[in-house]
Amino acid sequence: MHVLFIIDPINSLKAYKDTSVSIMRALIDRGHRVSIAMQNDVFIDSDNIVKSNANSICIDDDLSKSTWHSITDVFYRFPLSNFDAVLMRKDPPFDLEYLYTTHLLEISERQGAKIFNSPGSIRNHPEKLSIMEFPEIISPTLVTSNIGFLKNFYVQYKDIIIKPLDGMGGVGVFRIKEDDSNLNVILEVSTHNGMTTVMAQKYIPDIVDGDKRILIVGNRIIPFCLARLPLMGDHRGNLAVGGIGKVQKLSDSDINIANIVYNRLHGRGLYIIGLDIIGRYLTEINVTSPTCFVEISEQAGFNIANIFVEFLEKKVN
Numbered sequence: 552m553h554v555l556f557i558i559d560p561i562n563s564l565k566a567y568k569d570t571s572v573s574i575m576r577a578l579i580d581r582g583h584r585v586s587i588a589m590q591n592d593v594f595i596d597s598d599n600i601v602k603s604n605a606n607s608i609c610i611d612d613d614l615s616k617s618t619w620h621s622i623t624d625v626f627y628r629f630p631l632s633n634f635d636a637v638l639m640r641k642d643p644p645f646d647l648e649y650l651y652t653t654h655l656l657e658i659s660e661r662q663g664a665k666i667f668n669s670p671g672s673i674r675n676h677p678e679k680l681s682i683m684e685f686p687e688i689i690s691p692t693l694v695t696s697n698i699g700f701l702k703n704f705y706v707q708y709k710d711i712i713i714k715p716l717d718g719m720g721g722v723g724v725f726r727i728k729e730d731d732s733n734l735n736v737i738l739e740v741s742t743h744n745g746m747t748t749v750m751a752q753k754y755i756p757d758i759v760d761g762d763k764r765i766l767i768v769g770n771r772i773i774p775f776c777l778a779r780l781p782l783m784g785d786h787r788g789n790l791a792v793g794g795i796g797k798v799q800k801l802s803d804s805d806i807n808i809a810n811i812v813y814n815r816l817h818g819r820g821l822y823i824i825g826l827d828i829i830g831r832y833l834t835e836i837n838v839t840s841p842t843c844f845v846e847i848s849e850q851a852g853f854n855i856a857n858i859f860v861e862f863l864e865k866k867v868n
Contacts, residue, residue, distance in 0.1 A: 552635035552867055553584040555605055557652070559642055561587055566614040570844040570856075571640045576610055577856035581864075585610075586626065586634070590641050590652050593631070601659035602628045631656070632663035635867050639666060639673060640840045644717050649839075650674065665867060668838055669820025676821065679716045679750050681836040684815065688808050690832040691753040698738045698745050705734065710754040713741050721794075726754060757830030762794070764843045765801065765809050767824040768855055769862025770817065772809045774801055775851040776828075777843045796843070798850035804831045812836065822866075823859065 558564070558571055566572045575585045588605040596602050607624035631637055639656060641649065656670035682689045693704045694716075705711050709729040718724070725737045741749050761778025779794040801809070808828055816824060816836075825841030827834045844855040 552578070552864065553586065553633075554578055554863075555586045555588060555603065555631070555634040555637045556640050557588050557590060557593065557603075557637065558640050560589060561608075561620060566610075566619045568845045570842045571638070571840065572610070572614065572619075573844045573848070573856040574638070574859060575608075577854070577860040579610060581857075581860055583860075586624075590648060593652060593655050595655060595658065596628060601631050601655050601662060601664070603631055605629055630662070630664075631659040631666075634664065636863055637664055637666045639668060639670060642840050643678070645677060645839065646717075667820075667822055667863065667866075672816075672819045672821050673838055676816070676819075676836060676838050677716065678835050678837050678839065679714065681838070682833050685811060685833055688811060688831075688833045689752075690755055690829075690834070693751040694748060695751075696742050696745050696748045698742060701738050701742070701749075701751055702734070704751050708753040712752045712754055713737060714750050714752075715741065716748055716750060728754075752834070755829040755832055755834075757832075760830070761797065762834070763799075763805065763826075763828045764841075764847075765805055765826040765828055766841065766843065766847065766855060767809060767813050767817075767826070768859045769822055769866075771858060771862075772801070772806065772813060773847065773853070773855055773858075775799065775847050775853060776801055776805060777846050777850075796846050798847055808833050822862065 556571055556575065564572060578585050584607060586605040586607045588603045592604045594602060605626040606622045608620045609623050611619045613619065653670040653674040656666050660666055691708060693700060695701060705727060711727050712724060713727060714724040725741060727734055727737055758781060761780045763776045763778050765776045766773040775798050777796045778799050779796050781794055805828060809826060812826060821838050823841050825837035847853065848855050
């Protein structure tokens with residue numbers, strides 16, 4: 552197979568722990584070819600065909616080196632349908648350019664390209680809001696820009712989390728405790744004085760046991776998760792803000808939640824899904840570029856990238 556990855560600038564990746572790089576390596580190890588492109592390399596040409604400029608790469612064994620990859624070939628105005636598979640792996644934020652790219656990729660699907668995850672499903676499953684499809688497994692939640700509604704929610708639950716709908720890595724996530732003197736300023740800043748929609752959720756004390764990343768890969772629920780433990784004094788377990796990752800087996804509750812989501816989303820062309828679970832509650836569904844393949848694989852001895860590549864081989868052929 553010749554597989555194209557649409558990713559962030561390759562020099563910005565921390566290759567030794569990057570999920571996309573782990574998939575690239577698994578593909579190359581199985582004899583496949585890997586090319587990379589950025590979002591702005593994808594375009595509709597004057598012949599109405601969706602194409603991309605791309606570079607084929609090889610990967611060094613030592614991913615800690617700055618020269619961990621090298622270019623072996625260059626493609627110019629290459630139709631996406633000529634690749635055996637295209638993996639959309641650009642990180643959020645899901646801005647207008649990301650939105651337009653999903654439309655271009657959807658057009659390329661109609662021209663014969665095989666895109667993973669489905670661009671239409673990526674667009675229709677924003678990572679914060681997607682949980683609203685599963686009210687039976689989420690904590691009390693409010694989505695609004697109305698500061699008065701948010702204050703009422705706070706009065707009702709007394710300890711809440713406020714987070715932006717387009718954030719990632721724990722950025723912009725606030726906890727407002729009972730009698731918090733910063734209530735007004737947090738709500739004003741988060742909503743830009745009532746102009747930006749945010750999500751409020753009842754605080755889940757089980758965060759002290761970790762914000763668990765659970766992976767659904769292909770047609771499998773990975774039996775291990777990464778519990779991301781907050782630093783002392785922080786309410787966020789995200790690795791990007793210093794959380795510590797500990798691999799553990801899925802609990803019965805985790806498996807139940809994962810099965811509920813898998814049964815609903817698998818048929819929509821979402822084949823790499825990252826669930827965030829705190830306690831017995833689903834808090835996010837990540838479908839743009841879910842991570843933690845490497846962290847779980849290294850601690851559990853379970854090669855998740857290889858599992859996905861085996862699935863991809865069957866799906867493409």
